[in-house]
Amino acid sequence: MPSLQTLGLTATLSVFPLTVLAHHGVSGQFDMSQSYEVTGTITRISLVNPHAYVYFDVADEGGDMTNMRCELTSGSLLRRSGWTEEMFEIGSEITIEGSPDRDDPTTCHMNEITFANGVTANRESTFGEDGTLDVAEREVVRADGTPNIDGNWAVANPRERGGGRPSVTLTDAGEAAIADASPEQNPRFNCQPTNIVMDWVFNGMVNAVEQTETEITLTYGFMDLVRTIHLDGDTPDAIEPSRAGYSVGNWDSDALVVTTTGFDEGWIMAPIGGRAGVLPNSAEAAERPEHPERPEGGRGPQPVKNSTELTVTERFTLSDDGTVLTRDYAFIDPLYLEAPIEGVDEVVLTTDAYRPYDCEDLTNERTE
Structure with missing residues (x-):
């Protein structure tokens, strides 16, 4: 495994444009159009979910120390890519x-890190094996004649997954349902699942599938x-209404067709924007230290709620090589949506192990 370069942070270096996307960057917590370099001494590393953080002390010109932290990607994804606490x-x-x-001003989104040994890594860097499974070790078709989807699956490269939020038209009831929406209601900021569609590919986690002739169990990473x-x-x-709902499926030739109902009211697209989980009032904002080059706004795109009338349809197909x-x-939600929201995603077979998510959200650690 390549050694990692020391993270040296200089808090007052130049700002320049950078094109990087991450879910908090898109949501508005970070200004991804700006970038700076900072050097410091590591004081702590937390490889937790949903976001890992590295903490470090930075000295100003007068020698006074400020403890900063920079957000990495999720702890599970970092470990899957070969990152360890020992690197920090x-x-x-x-x-x-x-x-x-x-x-x-004491928090940033890490785009690139250089360790003391000179190794430089970015959010996409991996260390060790890539986890691709040798297809010769696996039967593509089960004994009962159905495609074999048993195993562990993950997005091949979650940061190259294109798209973005689709255009959505809400009914009057759907508009009323989001009238008071705020980031505090986002399930992800409270260590709760959002829905069975988005969470399947969110953050590149490893999902486990257990398949029998009578049922298929999906355990989301x-x-x-x-x-x-x-x-x-x-x-x-x-x-009993729930976030997972009740799923019924059947094999249509080589495709698994699934219909899920029985959802509780929740989010199709959860509210995001500003600081994740915090909407400061004007008095609170006035007391915060000024951040250089801070843009106006920072609110995220329109949230979308689902009612208990939601139906989710899915059609799973397996590639020829399995x-x-x-x-x-x-x-499909006739109460809140004028038209269905449709999409497509892909996951790849992996030898990486499923790991419990064990969510510990540190986003608001410094505002509490």
Whole structure:
């Protein structure tokens, strides 16, 4: 494994444009159009979910120390890519090129990190094996004649997954449902699952699939959501509403067709923007230290709620070599949506282990 370069952070270096996307950057917590370099001494590393952080002391011209932190990607994804706590030796120097937090001048979004040994890494860097499975070790078709989707699956490169939020038209009831929406209600900021579609590919976590002739169990790597696709019956009359809902599926030739109902009211697109989980009032904002080059606004795109009338349809298909699982999906909610929200995503077979998410959100650690 290549050694990592020390993170050296200099808090007053030049600002220059940088084109980088991350879910907090898109949401407005970080100003991704700006970048600076800072050098400091590592004091702590937390490889937790949903976001890992490295903490370090930075000295100003007068010798006064400020403890800063920079957000990495999720701890699970870092570990899957070969990152370890040992790379971040306490007391060693690091240099980070990052983008500023819009509200907190002691927090940044890490774009590139250089360790004391001279190794430079970015958010996409991996150390060790890439986890690709040898297809010769696997049967593509099961004994019962159905495609074999049993195993562990993850987005091949979550940062290259294109798209963005689709255009959505809400009904009057859908507009009323989001009238008081705020980031505090975002399930991800409270270590809760959002929905069965978005969480399947969010943050590149490893999902586990267990397949039998009568049911398929999906255990999500993000927020540990578990759902069962029932292959041997119809939807029962009485369902306890939940985030996972109740899924019924059948094999249509080589495609797994799934219909899920029985959802509780929740989010299709959760509210994001400003500081994740915090909307400071004017008095609070006035007391915060001024951040250089801080842009106006920072609110995220329109949130979308689902009602208990939501139906999600999914169609899973397996590639000929059995290594890519494609899902076409649709959110159908006649109460809140004027038209279905449709999309497609892909995950690839991996030998990486499923790991419990064990969410510990440190986003607001310095505002509490």
